[in-house]
Amino acid sequence: MTGFAELAAGPWGSTLAIAAMAIATFLCRIAGAVVMSRVAITPRMERGLRALPGSIILATILPMTIDNGFPAIVSIAAGIVVMMFVRIELAGLAAGLGALSLIRALGF
């Protein structure tokens, strides 16, 4: 371990830190797929996984939206409404960002 401690304290320390972060992240990225390939997927699990994309989105955006209050709610609503009618992601995104900069420009 002293060898590693010396190496970490030397000029290679930052490289080791970056490597440690990269390994941790890569393991997170592959872990889900590795586990899923080892277990048999029951219909129940399939239902659960089908709910995952929408669940991740809501779990991510809802707290962020509430934290940012009224301007965030209005601009997200604008993005969703435009997306519902046009079905083009870029248009929805532009509508949301446009609404937000407008609200901020008006001083909210």
Next chain:
Amino acid sequence: MALPAFPGFVVFAMAFGAAAAQKGLSLGQTLGLSAFVYAGASQMVGLEVWQKVWSPTTILTIMTVTAVVNARMILLGATLQPWLKHEPTARSALNLFLVTEAGWLIGTRYYNEGGRNTGMLLGCGLTLWSLWLVSTLAGYFAGALVPEPRRFGLDLVMPIFFSVMLVPLWKGARPALPWLVAGVVSLIVHAALPGYGFIIAGALAGVVAGMLIE
């Protein structure tokens, strides 16, 4: 296909590049983080615990913090597995290395609409990874010149992009019930605990709800 994710990637990577330069990281270290870790939130948090001189303990600390912030990616990989299972291992490993929320959302939409070509996932991933590197480089040198993201609403580009991507996933109120559970749980966890735990707690609650609802 990857185009709608561009604004978010550029803004976040430039912010990281500027923050890393300010923190005193070399260009090589900054680009190394963006190229090999390639996960914005953990790169930002990593800067908080970055050291001038390292020890085994501090390296273990930054590794643990990174794993905690990126644990949500386990779920992304799990949903990609049915799509990737017929692929050679090396190619799947590359595809998974390039997984980001934005790329995964675009890929999921494509898959739900019947697409099965994993090359689309790979192309999307490589495009976004290159953009991430270039924007990190730009942010590193632009430093203080990086425009105030708030003025153009770019600080909220991620939640706006995510909610726009929610629209094609909508298949009626019933399949969306677990999403509601996920949202409520994430709000509660966010209010109760600091950090990024709310994403994974909410997402897991959504999966459990999906399993329980017939």
